[in-house]
Amino acid sequence: WQRQTLHDEL
């Protein structure tokens, strides 16, 4: 899956 380093959810 796409790696997420910036977490924009709370």
Added chain:
Amino acid sequence: MNIFRLTGDLSHLAAIIILLLKIWKTRSCAGISGKSQILFAIVFTTRYLDLLSSFISLYNTSMKVIYIGCAYATVYLIYMKFRATYDGNHDSFRVEFLVVPVGGLAVLINHDFSFLEILWTFSIYLESVAILPQLFMISKTGEAETITTHYLFCLGLYRALYIVNWIWRYYFEAFFDLIAIVAGVVQTILYCDFFYLYVTKVLKGKKLSLPA
């Protein structure tokens, strides 16, 4: 931002404020698990360390600051100001059985093996089980004040709305974060039994009490 995420965040905020107001107005934290509240304070602290490293939006930053502030205020009220009313004997869930495995899991399964990312993952896993001491306390005493059930309902609603938000984001933004989704689904499942009791008892004007 979509409507489900926004209402989810607001429901989360409502839960936190309901709990703070309940303790403040009744000058008592009877029936509230201090251990769950400490876990939530740890959850917010470890997750929102990115306040120092990245800026997403004014909304994002202010909500994070409010969540952290309220979490510590709640812990302060329970363990300091209204300590005499804290029901420690019934708050006997062993949190090390949550924190230690969750810490291990965060080190093993994460998106990126870096300090901030592991702490973020830890907070996601920990949040999914942080309510267990509270639910354990209710099952032990066999009852909960109605205001406490409203608190739990808002928390559970927030989780359910986040699942709808993820479905939305998957279809319209091609976004999905498997760690957040799996942990979020686990967390929502933990509320199912409570939701049933809330709808069948509290919404019909009865106090939430469990059969002995």
